[in-house]
Structures are given as structure tokens and as C-alpha cells.
Amino acid sequence: MTQTSKLQKSRVIILETSDLHGNMLPIHYANNQPNDVGLSKVAALIAEERRREANVIVIDNGDLIQGTPLAYHHARLDNEPMDPMVSGLNYLGYDAAVLGNHEFNYGLDVLRKAVKESQFPWLCASIVDAENGEPFLGKPYLIKQLPEGIRIGILGLTTPYIPNWENSIHIEGLRFVDAVETAKKWVKLLKEQEQVDVVVVSYHGGFERHLTTGEPTEPLTGENQGYQLCMEVEGMDVLLTGHQHRSIAGVEINGVAIVQPGTAGVTLGKVQLELSNVDGKWRIDSKKSELLSVVNVEPDKKLIEFVSTYEAKTQEWLDQPIGILTGDMLVKDPMQIRLKDNALIEFINRVQMELSGASISNTALFDNVSPGFPSDITMRDIVSNYIYPNTLRVIRISGQDIKDALEQSAEYFELTPTGDVQVSSKFREPKPQHYNYDMWEGITYKLNISRPIGMRVVQLEHEGKPLNLEASYDVVMNNYRAAGGGNYAMFQDKPVIKDIPTDVAELLAGYIMERGTIEASVNENWEVIWD
Known part of the structure; x- marks a missing residue:
């Protein structure tokens, strides 16, 4: 040849x-x-x-x-x-x-x-x-x-x-x-x-x-x-x-x-x-x-x-002890975490509110392998739950923006022919987007997922009264969401009241270390229902 x-x-x-x-x-x-x-x-x-x-x-x-x-x-x-x-x-x-x-x-x-x-x-x-x-x-x-x-x-x-x-x-x-x-x-x-x-x-x-x-x-x-x-x-x-x-x-x-x-x-x-x-x-x-x-x-x-x-x-850094938890913040069922107020999400939201000074907060359970916090918390537990290097931002938005964002999150759910709840195809395909379903603190709300998309917010209150859709509210969230990430266009280009450039994982670790012991609490300010 x-x-x-x-x-x-x-x-x-x-x-x-x-x-x-x-x-x-x-x-x-x-x-x-x-x-x-x-x-x-x-x-x-x-x-x-x-x-x-x-x-x-x-x-x-x-x-x-x-x-x-x-x-x-x-x-x-x-x-x-x-x-x-x-x-x-x-x-x-x-x-x-x-x-x-x-x-x-x-x-x-x-x-x-x-x-x-x-x-x-x-x-x-x-x-x-x-x-x-x-x-x-x-x-x-x-x-x-x-x-x-x-x-x-x-x-x-x-x-x-x-x-x-x-x-x-x-x-x-x-x-x-x-x-x-x-x-x-x-x-x-x-x-x-x-x-x-x-x-x-x-x-x-x-x-x-x-x-x-x-x-x-x-x-x-x-x-x-x-x-x-x-x-x-x-x-x-x-x-x-x-x-x-x-x-x-x-x-x-x-x-x-x-x-x-x-x-x-x-x-x-x-x-x-x-x-x-x-x-x-x-x-x-x-x-x-x-x-x-x-x-x-x-x-x-x-x-x-x-x-x-x-x-x-x-590994040495991950095994550093951070603090002690009294109560339960473990994730046993990710879907249940997203259906009703729970201690883990409430804790993250409350830390965000306390460190930022905002009275309203949202966050997400980023994936289905987040384990939650055990009784003895290490840095490994922090980064296993808060997996992104997000920072915090306080933006000024309207009550209508809050309602629209809740409707966007409510699209996360769909009902099977037998009436069971599952993650909607929109949030499953082409890749899982659990991180784009937010849960809120500082407002009281109820989502009825048996209703049509765009009409699922059936209760929305602030400080015991119906949320004023025309009023302005300062809300703390991660920088990804504040920029409109995850199809939350209602947050884009809104006034930034405060920018906290420290990673949220570091903020959570510092918060727990400063206190030594934290306590699980649930005020049941939100839930998802279906008929």
C-alpha cells in the first residue's frame, strides 16, 4: 500500500x-x-x-x-x-x-x-x-x-x-x-x-x-x-x-x-x-x-x-464544627419541603432577612439531594445544602411583582390524572430546575395548584392584611433571582437597595457560629393546596 x-x-x-x-x-x-x-x-x-x-x-x-x-x-x-x-x-x-x-x-x-x-x-x-x-x-x-x-x-x-x-x-x-x-x-x-x-x-x-x-x-x-x-x-x-x-x-x-x-x-x-x-x-x-x-x-x-x-x-475545612441545632431541619422528602412551610427554608429566609434588614425574603431548595441540617452542624452540612456561590441582594419591587413571582413558582406543580402532585414538565425538562421554585417568608400565602396556571395564588397577605399590589416592598433574595434568573422577569432592572457581596454559605456559617446553637421553628406562613 x-x-x-x-x-x-x-x-x-x-x-x-x-x-x-x-x-x-x-x-x-x-x-x-x-x-x-x-x-x-x-x-x-x-x-x-x-x-x-x-x-x-x-x-x-x-x-x-x-x-x-x-x-x-x-x-x-x-x-x-x-x-x-x-x-x-x-x-x-x-x-x-x-x-x-x-x-x-x-x-x-x-x-x-x-x-x-x-x-x-x-x-x-x-x-x-x-x-x-x-x-x-x-x-x-x-x-x-x-x-x-x-x-x-x-x-x-x-x-x-x-x-x-x-x-x-x-x-x-x-x-x-x-x-x-x-x-x-x-x-x-x-x-x-x-x-x-x-x-x-x-x-x-x-x-x-x-x-x-x-x-x-x-x-x-x-x-x-x-x-x-x-x-x-x-x-x-x-x-x-x-x-x-x-x-x-x-x-x-x-x-x-x-x-x-x-x-x-x-x-x-x-x-x-x-x-x-x-x-x-x-x-x-x-x-x-x-x-x-x-x-x-x-x-x-x-x-x-x-x-x-x-x-x-x-475535607479538613468541611469537617469544621459550626454549631448545634435543636429541633428538626432534615430533608426527608423534598416534595414535602416544597408543599408546606418547614424549618430549613424558614431558617435560611430568616437569616437573609436579619442580615439584610429586609422584611420579606425568598429562597429555594436547590435540588433533591440536599440533606438538611443535622443536630451537630459542620461546614459540610452548609455547603451540601447551599450549593451555589450566590450573594444576597435587596431589591424594591411592587406587590404585583410578588404575586407574579408566586404564580411563576406555582407552575412548578402539576396534578397527575389520579390527583397526585408531581413536578411539572416545565421544571423537569430539559433539565431539573428545582432551584427555580421559591418559598417566601414575611408574607402569608396559599397556592391552589388545582387552579389554572396564572390563577393559583388564592391568598396573599402582609402583616395580616391583603398585600397591596400597588405598594413597594423591599425583598431579599439571591443575586441570581434578583437579576431575573429562572424566568423571573418581574425582578429584572428593579432598584437595588442593598448588595451583600458575601457568599450565602459563608453568611449562614457565620450566623450559626456566632450563636452556637440555633433552633428549628415553623410559623406556617404558606402552604400549597389542591382540591
Whole structure:
């Protein structure tokens, strides 16, 4: 066989991680029990692909440096060493990474440090310098030229919806531009100027429409533009996605192979391209996407050892005693927590009210694995329940805004044909959004979920009287919600009365430590009913 004939066919493997959220080790931080997640397990899958295939490209699609106690401890308490997640990607020889929205959670200094420590480029065309319009991190694409001469262009994009969630200080000097229009510009450049044979777009965002019917599956705010990218951007061959924490593979949209590998490293996204050389030009013959599970995969021991110093410090911090609880704040049934006032949510709301001076507060039970507080509270218990690096903000809103927000939260529930309560599909798909159901303190209310959507608030009082819908009220909530995150548009652009820049987890820990002992209490100011 001649050398020329060897070059007539080639295979390229593109591997994607996304939304790792600081998950390096295969454990639950709430109790250190084994868990089938993490980069250390993904590492073994990457190694196997490289062992079998010659042309392997590995990309992280964003939300890398935030999400676990390991990531939090490094960013907030011990940021001098190299970022542990970046060190993992360096060790594994990643080709590139893309900015996710949670990359900004700890501020630009922490982000820039992580980028500087990376032995791979961070790509993002849709976040630009507010003054000169140039991409925030420099060149937003990477060209990989393979030994056969195949040129692969990799473009990074990030959802432009970040200003609706992020603390404005953390994104100062940046402008977030439409992902679709940006992609059109840069994909054209890759095809015409860089003369690439394959265009891969790695987009930290998801799909706003049903993958096969094209029907909208969420409000078309611009948060997720994956479907639109596939339909409107000419020249894309592969779209790597994330942000929604969905598991998607084996699908093409308008001829574009798509993949999304869930969250926390439960799977590794894989796209396989078969190419042939015709008259000196490479073309794609076939595309296939799949998800490789980490279940029963042995983690990379060297990588675990690599982060052992970080982990030891994190575990010591997590086991620090905070205080004592009298009463019950355990989460035995997440649905019951959301149906009637309870001690855990009331405690968080009351801490927010006391520290902010606001007389009304809201918060959420962020997921269905939050354990609540035991009688002996440690820092592990705090971060297991308050999992996001949110800060607090007091905004001035109207009584009508409060009612509208309650109606939005009431959409969380639906009744089955047999009359049982379940989470509505709107809050289950395309990913669970338990964090977008709020519970309030400082008002008295009742939601009747047997009534039509938009008409479920059947009681709403403040200080023993019907809430004045035209009056103004100062309400404390986390910064994500205060910016309108979670489709709470009624909170957007409202006057900010007070900004408390300390993480809520730190505020809760400090509150408990200062008192030594806290007591569970329930004033039963709200409930959900159905006929």
C-alpha cells in the first residue's frame, strides 16, 4: 500500500466534557460515599480513546471551576496554588476549553488566574471587551492540523444570557453578544480564510427547541440557541453543547452532529468523523455521536494523587464544627419541603432577612439531594445544602411583582390524572430546575395548584392584611433571582437597595457560629393546596 493510499481515509474522534462543576473525585461531598462522577473517571475513558485512535481531540465546554467544595475552597480560601480542575485538564492534555457562565462566579481575578495557568487555550467569541469589541480572551478559535493534513477549526461560544444571572462586578468591562450572529462571522472566517476541512463549534449553551420538531421548549430569551445555530449557521459540522445538563447523542440537526454529556462527568461526549480525501480535499463521509458512561470505570489514580493536597485541605475545612441545632431541619422528602412551610427554608429566609434588614425574603431548595441540617452542624452540612456561590441582594419591587413571582413558582406543580402532585414538565425538562421554585417568608400565602396556571395564588397577605399590589416592598433574595434568573422577569432592572457581596454559605456559617446553637421553628406562613 502506498503512502498516498493510506491518506485517502481517516477517522477523527472529538471528545467533550461539559459542566464538570468542580467534580474531580468520584464521591458525594455530603458524606464522602462513592459516586459515579468526576474528571478522574472521565480520564480513564479519554486514555482508552487515545489508545485506540490516532486522531483524538479533547475539549471542555465550560462550567469547569465552580460547583463542589473542592472548587469553592480553592477559589475562596486557598487560591494561591494552581486551580485543581485546570491542573487536571493540563495533566490530561486537553486541546481547548470554553468559558461557561459559572466561570465568572468567583470574579474576574480568579478566572484570569485559571486561564493563565492553563496549558490549553480558552475559546470564546461571544464575550468581548466592552470598549474595543475584541474577544475577551483573545483568539476565539483553534486550528488543529492532523498528520494527514486535515485542518479542524474549533470555535468557542458562550451563552450571552450571563448578565441576567451574574454579579455585575464579576463581568465588569465585558459585553455579551448574540451567539448565532457571532458564529456566522467566525465560521465563515474558518471556512474561507483558514481553509479548514471540519468546523467544530463548542457552545456553552443548550437547545431552545425540540430536537426533532423544532417546537420551542422554553422562552426564547437567547439563553439557549443550539437549535438556531444548527439551522442558521452555514458550514458547521459538529456542535458540542452543555449548560442544560442534558444527555444528548445520536442526533443530527440540519446535518450537524450534536452531543451534550450531562453534568459532573457522568459521561464523556464522543463524536466520530469518518473522512476521505477526494482530489486533494478532505470531506466528511459520516458522523456519529455517543455518550461514554463512567459507571464501573476505575478512576485515574495518578490524577487523584495529583489533587490529594487540595482534597485534604477541603475535607479538613468541611469537617469544621459550626454549631448545634435543636429541633428538626432534615430533608426527608423534598416534595414535602416544597408543599408546606418547614424549618430549613424558614431558617435560611430568616437569616437573609436579619442580615439584610429586609422584611420579606425568598429562597429555594436547590435540588433533591440536599440533606438538611443535622443536630451537630459542620461546614459540610452548609455547603451540601447551599450549593451555589450566590450573594444576597435587596431589591424594591411592587406587590404585583410578588404575586407574579408566586404564580411563576406555582407552575412548578402539576396534578397527575389520579390527583397526585408531581413536578411539572416545565421544571423537569430539559433539565431539573428545582432551584427555580421559591418559598417566601414575611408574607402569608396559599397556592391552589388545582387552579389554572396564572390563577393559583388564592391568598396573599402582609402583616395580616391583603398585600397591596400597588405598594413597594423591599425583598431579599439571591443575586441570581434578583437579576431575573429562572424566568423571573418581574425582578429584572428593579432598584437595588442593598448588595451583600458575601457568599450565602459563608453568611449562614457565620450566623450559626456566632450563636452556637440555633433552633428549628415553623410559623406556617404558606402552604400549597389542591382540591
